[in-house]
Amino acid sequence: MITYEWLYVLAGIFFAIWSLLSLRDRLFGNAAFWGLLAASFFFGSNLSDFANGVLVLAMVAIAGTGALKRSDPETTSIEERRDYSKMLGNKLFVPALIVPITAVAGTLLYNYTPLSETGLFEARRETLILFGVGVLVALVVAMAWLRPPALAPAEEGRRLLDSIGWAAILPQMLAALGAVFALAGVGEIIGGVAGDIIPDGSVFLTVVVFALGMALFTMIMGNAFAAFPVMAAAIGIPLLVETYDGNPAVIGAVGMLAGFCGTLMTPMAANFNIVPAALLELKDQNGVIRQQIGTAIPLWLCNVAIIYVGAFLLWN
Incomplete structure (x- = not known):
């Protein structure tokens, strides 16, 4: 069974390759950082919580001391990329499209055919x-089609990953932080305060507070996955689901979307x-956020309406 x-092993292999390439180029900070991340993917499930925590703290120390540097591996030049773009056009997107098509088509084929009985x-x-x-x-398709040097995928991946730096693993770290907050009882504390403020029986106001909390906590923590455990424990489950008998599927799914509205408006994400602002070399570091606010706020209002109508008016 797969x-x-x-x-985890597959991801660990890629990070290990990037670590070795960084070591070859004497980028010792990068080699240590990606090597530790590779170790967490290879062995994290077999290590204790304390050992995993030490790995994370070591990575934080490397990133915090500025030891991560942008690499400059010998890959295609800007002129060569422009030539490829002109020659191949939109066909260059074929490898990228293969990934979601394989995931969606493969899932449907596996779940709705006798293949599901194989337990693969x-x-x-x-x-x-x-x-x-x-x-x-x-x-495999890209390698067979474009015939680049054998190390091209690894070098290009390293170039992009080193350009992003420590922020590449920020979602995982923040999601883990949300779980820590939930286990520490932060959700129950917020739920108690919200219960004292929100009038009894006010379903719509409870929905607004839940969606607002998702957006605000996401803005603070930088990730809706980190905010969700806290707000679900505080308001989503005890009030919206258990007290007001709301549809948990709608509350959970659209509540996450309300959190993503906060993602659009925070530098923590x-x-x-x-x-993107750094990669595009924008003069305004918050330029991406400024462009997204006009979408985020109306979208958040729509999410509030969807939760109220879909989870309560049409459900009960």
């Missing part, structure tokens, strides 16, 4: 595993908002 652990993939992990399969298929 399990979720196989994806771990239950409820089929889509994620097939997403990883899609990455490998796209890599560095991988979404600050990194």
Whole structure:
């Protein structure tokens, strides 16, 4: 059976390759950082919480001391990329499209045919595993089609990853922080305060507070996945689901979208908002955020309406 652990090993292999390439180029900080991340993917499930925590603190120390540097591997020049673009046009997007097509088509084929009886993939992990399969298929297709040097995928991946730096793993770190906050009882504390403020029986106001909390906590923590455990424990489950009998699927799914509205408006979501500005060399570091605010606020209002109508008016 192919399990979720196989994806960890696959990711660990790529990070290990980038670490070795960085070591070859004497970028010792980069080599240590990506090497530690590779170790966490390879061995994290078998290490204690304390050992995993030490790995994370070591990575934070490397990034915090400025030891991560932008690499400049010998890849294609700007002129060569422009020539490829003119020659191949939109066909260059074919490898990128292979990944989602493999994940979606593979999941449907596996779940709705006799293939599901084979037990090939771990239950409820089929889509994620097939997403990883899609990455490998796209890599093989691109190599066979474009015939680049053998190390081109690794070098290009390292160039992009080093340009992003520590922000590349920010979503995982912030999601873990949200779980820590939930276990520490932050959600219950917020829920108690909200219960004292919100009038009894005010479903709509509770929805507004829940959606607003998702957006604000996402802006503070930089990731809706980090905000969700806190707000679900505070308001989503105890009030909207258990007290007012709301549809948990709508509350959970659209509540996440309300959090993503906060993602559009915060520099804490560095991988979404600050990194693109750096890669595009924008003069205004917050230029991406300024462009997104006009979308985020109306979208948040729509999410409030969807939760109220879909989870309560049409559900009960």
